[in-house]
Amino acid sequence: MSQSYNRGLIEDFGRWREFSAGMWAWVFHKFTGWVLVGYLFTHIAVLSTALQSPDAYTTTIQSLESLLVVRILEVGLLSVAVFHILNGLRLLFVDLGVGLEAQDKSFYASLLLTGAIAVASVPTFLAGVFG
Amino acid sequence: MSTQLPDQTEDESSAGEAEPTSAAQERRMAKKRERAAERDEKRQAEEAEAALADEETYHLKVFRYDPEIEGKKEPRFDDFHVPYHKGMTVLDALMYARDTYDSSLTFRHSCRQAVCGSDAMFVNGRQRLCCKTQLSDLEEPVRIEPLPHAEVVKDLVVDMEHFYDQMEAVEPYFQTNDLPDGELEEQRQSRENREKVKMSTRCIWCGACMSSCNIAAGDNEYLGPAAINKAYRFTMDEREGEDMKQQRLEILEQEHGVWRCQTQFSCTEVCPKDIPLTEHIQELKREAVKNNLKFW
Numbered sequence: 001m002s003q004s005y006n007r008g009l010i011e012d013f014g015r016w017r018e019f020s021a022g023m024w025a026w027v028f029h030k031f032t033g034w035v036l037v038g039y040l041f042t043h044i045a046v047l048s049t050a051l052q053s054p055d056a057y058t059t060t061i062q063s064l065e066s067l068l069v070v071r072i073l074e075v076g077l078l079s080v081a082v083f084h085i086l087n088g089l090r091l092l093f094v095d096l097g098v099g100l101e102a103q104d105k106s107f108y109a110s111l112l113l114t115g116a117i118a119v120a121s122v123p124t125f126l127a128g129v130f131g
Numbered sequence: 132m133s134t135q136l137p138d139q140t141e142d143e144s145s146a147g148e149a150e151p152t153s154a155a156q157e158r159r160m161a162k163k164r165e166r167a168a169e170r171d172e173k174r175q176a177e178e179a180e181a182a183l184a185d186e187e188t189y190h191l192k193v194f195r196y197d198p199e200i201e202g203k204k205e206p207r208f209d210d211f212h213v214p215y216h217k218g219m220t221v222l223d224a225l226m227y228a229r230d231t232y233d234s235s236l237t238f239r240h241s242c243r244q245a246v247c248g249s250d251a252m253f254v255n256g257r258q259r260l261c262c263k264t265q266l267s268d269l270e271e272p273v274r275i276e277p278l279p280h281a282e283v284v285k286d287l288v289v290d291m292e293h294f295y296d297q298m299e300a301v302e303p304y305f306q307t308n309d310l311p312d313g314e315l316e317e318q319r320q321s322r323e324n325r326e327k328v329k330m331s332t333r334c335i336w337c338g339a340c341m342s343s344c345n346i347a348a349g350d351n352e353y354l355g356p357a358a359i360n361k362a363y364r365f366t367m368d369e370r371e372g373e374d375m376k377q378q379r380l381e382i383l384e385q386e387h388g389v390w391r392c393q394t395q396f397s398c399t400e401v402c403p404k405d406i407p408l409t410e411h412i413q414e415l416k417r418e419a420v421k422n423n424l425k426f427w
Contacts, residue, residue: 022396
């Protein structure tokens, strides 16, 4: 019988260039999911400063919001969340068996919409940071 | 589909051997064979020349590996330049390469018309059935590898045993408890029901979907798209009756059954028979939920 050996790139994610829409959707959904889980911890950490005093919370938020990195990360967070929501809706339809022939198109649509929303959010998130 | 003509030189020599032999006749036969061989050689030379003169060749990069021979144990890629003719499939090109350049090149093939399902391979980064893949649809060099996520036995041949085990695990045959009354009565299927299972009956067990499935690669116990599709074909068949459906759903709703599918659509993408595999798996998931959640 055959001997087992590692065929390397044939069998791992090194093949990402050949992924099709459904596979990309899955990869992005996993990725954004983990990012959101990670964000949850920082979210709780920042919110729990309010337990000390209202002032502590205000100063924390103000100092965070004065950083350019945080502002940019917020745009990233929004696009991650939006993609996860839109693709989640797509998966809901897939689970219901609706429009499975258009699953690739709905993935592209959610990508486009995510991009549009991210771009539209830039003025709001970056307002005053350069001023 | 394959359009290559079968070689006809073999009948001549075998017909010669069957005849009764006298010395004179034997001499004549020997001469005849010689001439045939000469003719063959000439034809081959001409063909090779024509191929060289003709610019239309396709460049194949073929995965080679033979664990039994020293010096071939290290996987490598061999290059073949195959003369192209209109309508040539990847399988035709492989057969030409094997017949003309290297008779040790090993791959499975049988019917050459996308029915037997033995020549699924990984061509240019995608699981395809070689006999229904036109060379003209592919970019050069055409890279041919054995199916991923399966053990390679030799060259392009992979071990299909696990795939067949999974297929058999779902009991891929018709079984029923409610037989018709009369002994000669037929078990008729309604047209609507036939339409429902129609696509799922087209499976040829080529294993392309299983090989493309990311989940099946990581979870050896996962039934895989082909097996679930097979189960769909019988679960949805109304003639099998309620108890049988229950029994089939019990197999499917286990941990490594339908729930492993994460709707990546890779299987649907690669299926050479265009079976909507993901759709079938999703429908079985809904059946399984309906079967277990009863609020009414």
